[in-house]
Amino acid sequence: MMNGLWFDLALLLALLLCLGLVFVLQRHELSLNEEALLLESERRPGLLSRWLFPARLMRQAGIMPEQLRLLYWPCKLALAALLPLALLEWRGPWSQWPVLFGTALFGCFAFDLWLLRRRQRRRARIQRTLSFFVDLLRAYLSSGSALAQAFEQAARFGFKADHPLAREALLVCAELNAGQSLRKALQGMGQRSGVQELRRLAAVFEVGAQVGAPILQTLEKQSQILLEKQRAQAAQVLNRKSMEMLFPLGLVCLPMFLLLVIFPAAVQLYDTVQILKHLL
Numbered sequence: 001m002m003n004g005l006w007f008d009l010a011l012l013l014a015l016l017l018c019l020g021l022v023f024v025l026q027r028h029e030l031s032l033n034e035e036a037l038l039l040e041s042e043r044r045p046g047l048l049s050r051w052l053f054p055a056r057l058m059r060q061a062g063i064m065p066e067q068l069r070l071l072y073w074p075c076k077l078a079l080a081a082l083l084p085l086a087l088l089e090w091r092g093p094w095s096q097w098p099v100l101f102g103t104a105l106f107g108c109f110a111f112d113l114w115l116l117r118r119r120q121r122r123r124a125r126i127q128r129t130l131s132f133f134v135d136l137l138r139a140y141l142s143s144g145s146a147l148a149q150a151f152e153q154a155a156r157f158g159f160k161a162d163h164p165l166a167r168e169a170l171l172v173c174a175e176l177n178a179g180q181s182l183r184k185a186l187q188g189m190g191q192r193s194g195v196q197e198l199r200r201l202a203a204v205f206e207v208g209a210q211v212g213a214p215i216l217q218t219l220e221k222q223s224q225i226l227l228e229k230q231r232a233q234a235a236q237v238l239n240r241k242s243m244e245m246l247f248p249l250g251l252v253c254l255p256m257f258l259l260l261v262i263f264p265a266a267v268q269l270y271d272t273v274q275i276l277k278h279l280l
Contacts, residue, residue, distance in 0.1 A: 072111070141219070172188075204222060
């Protein structure tokens with residue numbers, strides 16, 4: 001009995017450690033320093049390395065890959081082993097090995113699913129505020145600020161310190177100060193965040209530089225395009241939510257309609273038929 005109790009305590013402790021790691025990473029937004037930026041710019045992993053260690057997915061989720069290099073596979077293997085053991089402890093010894101195998105497979109890929117979900121939420125936060133950020137850039141550039149200074153001011157005074165767009169904008173500011181072109185800096189920002197609008201913005205800047213279009217004019221047009229796209233997405237979400245509300249509204253309104261309208265009409269029709277029977 002003591003052996004089973006120690007096993008339960010060890011299993012509980014391991015699960016709490018895994019959940020604590022996920023909680024810490026959930027509340028953590030990447031902090032950029034010179035060493036991390038140097039490692040990020042110099043490393044170009046191959047196909048097998050990207051499959052074994054999805055550094056791009058981690059970076060787009062807002063986590064520096066170096067922070068998970070020694071924790072990625074141990075966490076996956078620990079979850080793959082702990083979830084079936086927890087299921088055995090909960091349901092007792094049984095012989096449904098396909099269920100245990102499916103639980104282990106889910107535990108192995110649960111961390112990747114969490115990274116995908118985190119990346120999706122981070123992209124959504126950037127997309128919702130991208131139009132406002134472009135307007136801030138245009139305002140600071142119109143006031144006479146340099147391009148790198150405009151990025152820094154828009155990031156520091158337009159958003160909270162932990163906002164993902166502010167973090168990426170500060171990185172773009174550092175790249176511009178280091179002599180990087182705006183097109184390449186925006187392309188790198190789009191790759192690091194996975195937001196397609198930033199890649200399109202970099203392409204627009206490249207075309208504008210080739211034809212000699214001013215940056216302010218390009219930013220103004222892109223701000224209008226992003227604002228219209230944001231309104232279209234908001235209208236699409238509103239329409240989808242309205243359609244999703246029709247089913248519960250139908251479940252609530254249909255019985256009330258039958259009770260308040262159809263039932264009294266049926267009673268009156270029945271009384272009318274009974275009166276006609278007596279008259280005839």
